[in-house]
Amino acid sequence: MFFDKSFIAACGLAAVAHGHMLLRVPAPYTSPQLQSGPLDPSGSNFPCQAQAGAAFEGTPTEMAKGSKQKMGFTGSAVHGGGSCQISLTYDNPPTAQSAFKVIHSIQGGCPARGVAGNAGNDPNAQAKDEYEFTIPEDIPAGNATLAWSWLNKIGNREFYMNCAPVAITGDGGSEEALNALPDMLVANIAPGGDCKTTEGVDIEFPNPGKSVENNGGNLGKPVGNCGGGAAAGGAGSGAGSGAGSGSGAAASTPAAGAAAATSAPVVRGRRASWQS
Ligand SMILES: [Cu+2]
Known part of the structure; x- marks a missing residue:
């Protein structure tokens, strides 16, 4: 039937019928304007629904280190929920080579807890559920991009990613602490290599990090080469010592141009598997 349940649940086919989920809090970038729907399977608008010719613009939301923050949609x-991650990159603007470091993972029940299918058919409704996360104390201050990524449970195999400009404030912090966080899991689109999710499964992240909300559900790992989501600290002594020797001056000012240039190649090296 034209309107059977699987058709309705398939985002790619039913975009006109239902719209999709959009990040509401923290305030997303105003440019590029958020599009309704998942990222293109080719990765052409990875990350953050990037668009050729559209600069990343928006007023950063200030977030103090150690503070509790809210995410809403x-x-x-x-789409039956699924699993989400909240990640940061200090690259301005974020690019396909940026390392998005995970500060919180939600396994099952995101962006809605306890919903088997969709939660109605109003694309403009404020979603009922909100999620709390904490800005780590030990990461650097600076302007950053916060990403919400979502691997939906029901429907087409997709990768959603909306981003928000944020200003991380507070003293201290180190690039080493940032680099030690896991990399955001990318699946179902070209930048994720052959990493895929399975319909009906709430993705259990290979490396969710230390801050995790578990909502149960039908948890299971993604399939394919998903990189293990390894923390930077575990990426090998070569990368570790390289970052250390090159980033002594960069540790407290990752957003500064010189510091970012110093650290970026190390980060990129870790994500190179899907680029080659
Ligand atoms: Cu959708």
């Missing part, structure tokens, strides 16, 4: 096409 607009829309009702929650």
